[in-house]
Amino acid sequence: MLLGIDLGGTKIEGIVLESKEKPIEVIRHRVDTEEKKGYLQVVDNIKSLVEYIENKIKHKFDKLGIGTPGTLDPVTGLLKNSNSQCLNGMPLKKDLSKTLDKTILIQNDANCFALAETLLGSVNDQYPHAKNVFGIIMGTGVGGGIIINGKTVYGSQGIGGEWGHTIVTDNGDECYCGKRGCVETVISGRALQTYYKNISGRKLKFEEIYATKDNDKYAKETFERLITYFGKGLSNVVNIIDPEVIVLGGGLSNINELYTEGYNELKKYVFNPTFSTPILKPKLGDSAGVYGAALL
Ligand SMILES: [Zn+2]
CATH class of the missing domain: 3.30.420.40 (ATPase, nucleotide binding domain)
Known part of the structure; x- marks a missing residue:
């Protein structure tokens, strides 16, 4: 056991x-x-x-x-x-x-x-032979894990897969890691709520912002920020480890547009003329x- x-x-x-x-x-x-x-x-x-x-x-x-x-x-x-x-x-x-x-x-x-979704979750169900997998958690924070041949890549400093703290913009908010403009401070649920509050003056939960994106121009702008930086941020990972499969998790993995508009945005920045790596929804939930x- x-x-x-x-x-x-x-x-x-x-x-x-x-x-x-x-x-x-x-x-x-x-x-x-x-x-x-x-x-x-x-x-x-x-x-x-x-x-x-x-x-x-x-x-x-x-x-x-x-x-x-x-x-x-x-x-x-x-x-x-x-x-x-x-x-x-x-x-x-x-x-x-x-x-x-x-x-x-x-x-x-x-x-x-990333390990659980690879060995027991949606990667195992749909791509059981995948040897190079990138798992993402997008919720209050943003994290990532690399799985090679069924094992996590821990790294020489224990930070393997930490794409949430790669820098994607010079004018992002300050992060608890001490830097500015990390993926986590731009596209985490918390960061998007702050961004919306700064441009609209209203304090809403991300689900509420998402629900009004077609009627509220500030909600739309916040949502577009998520899509743009999801693509840019993830392309950095793809260009380095070139995974066979990507699996999303966390609260924001429910957003269907990440798999369509977000995917197209990612495609723009990948260093290859074509891009067909699948991005899967999670199976195991919490x-x-x-x-x-x-x-x-
Ligand atoms: Zn950070």
């Missing part, structure tokens, strides 16, 4: 799968992250969740896969680049390994998403993160 934990900003979810070949859910359970109470509380909540699962199914695991916001620095062993600030600079792997007495495999949540963690 495989044990996976998805550490999110508000919830920590745990899952046990029967095996990689037979990914049937044995148990699934959630607890609150309680990020505001600080790092030690988060570690304690992970511990309680794992103990709860092990007691329920009467099985003790040697290994635990965990997906986190941010990434573990392979040199220092400390978590970095997380938008959950209380985790940054903390030795999460070491602390969990000591507290739980297990081998801990950590990767960021976008890598987990479960991709926790499935991917178990697959680590």
